[in-house]
Amino acid sequence: VQLVESGGGLVQPGGSLRLSCAASGFTFSSYTVRWYRQGPGKEREQVAGITSAGGSTYYSDSVKGRFTVSRDNAKNTVYLQMNSLTPEDTAVYYCKAFNSDSGYAYWGQGTQVTVSS
Numbered sequence: 001v002q003l004v005e006s007g008g009g010l011v012q013p014g015g016s017l018r019l020s021c022a023a024s025g026f027t028f029s030s031y032t033v034r035w036y037r038q039g040p041g042k043e044r045e046q047v048a049g050i051t052s053a054g055g056s057t058y059y060s061d062s063v064k065g066r067f068t069v070s071r072d073n074a075k076n077t078v079y080l081q082m083n084s085l086t087p088e089d090t091a092v093y094y095c096k097a098f099n100s101d102s103g104y105a106y107w108g109q110g111t112q113v114t115v116s117s
Contacts, residue, residue, distance in 0.1 A: 001025035001106055005095055008111030011085055015115070019080040021095030021108055029053070029073040031099050031106075035080050037091035037113075044094070048080060052099075062088075085115045 007019040021033060034049040048069040049058040057069050063082075071078040078095060092112050098105035 003095055003097055003106050003108035005093060005108040005111040008093060008113045010114045010116065012117050013086055013115055015085050016081070016083045017085065017113060019082065019093055019095075019111060019113075021078040021080075021097075023076045023078075023097060023106075026097075026104070026106070028076040028097065031097040031104075033069075033071065033078040034058075034096045034098075035069060035078075036094045036096060037089075038094070038110075039088075039091040042091070047093075050078060082113070085113075087115050089113060090115050 002024045004022045005019060007017060011017050030052050032051050034046055036044050036046050038044040047060045047063045048067055050069045050071050054071050059067060066084045068081040092110040094110045095108045096105060
């Protein structure tokens with residue numbers, strides 16, 4: 001079982017990044033996926049989520065209108081498109097897949113996003 005985030009990096013304010021969360025070893029299409037982030041000296045916060053079939057999404061107020069979450073179950077991957085990035089978006093971004101029926105949950109290792117000029 002594995003969740004692997006990728007796509008992080010250094011970007012200038014106002015720029016964009018697309019993060020990926022690739023799954024293997026379990027029935028990904030049955031799992032809701034949430035994106036979290038943890039900035040320096042801050043607690044981990046949920047920023048976005050998408051249900052198993054992609055029919056419903058969630059965004060925190062801090063990213064609403066700038067971030068878009070999507071998924072491709074054929075590729076076992078969830079994406080987080082991040083636009084209009086600001087230094088406040090600097091954080092390690094994690095994805096979490098969980099199935100409320102089984103109770104199983106998996107975390108990725110995180111990917112660093114740094115927004116700086």
